[in-house]
Amino acid sequence: xxxxxxxxxxxxxxxxxxxxxxxxxxxxxxxxxxxxxxxxxxxxxxxxxxxxxxxxxxxxxxxxxxxxxxxxxxxxxxxxxxxxxxxxxxxxxxxxxxx
Numbered sequence: 001x002x003x004x005x006x007x008x009x010x011x012x013x014x015x016x017x018x019x020x021x022x023x024x025x026x027x028x029x030x031x032x033x034x035x036x037x038x039x040x041x042x043x044x045x046x047x048x049x050x051x052x053x054x055x056x057x058x059x060x061x062x063x064x065x066x067x068x069x070x071x072x073x074x075x076x077x078x079x080x081x082x083x084x085x086x087x088x089x090x091x092x093x094x095x096x097x098x099x
Contacts, residue, residue, distance in 0.1 A: 021082045030078070031070040039069065 022036040033039040063075040072078035
């Protein structure tokens, strides 16, 4: 039952901006950067367009950059960890019920 409820809640979530997912506290704790914009700018990888942002998940250069400048081994791991933290803070009662 809990899995189904959780899935339903996940599907109803509003989109989350990367700057919200990777807030300053997260970035300062787990990366070499003060904020997500600083990380993107320092990478010299063009992520300015919506298409580029949607393709970031498939970009090996970005994933290698994440591995070199964060506590994570790749972009997927960093994003998953941030999403888990973000949603546990956004839905603390729900998160406590599922763990």
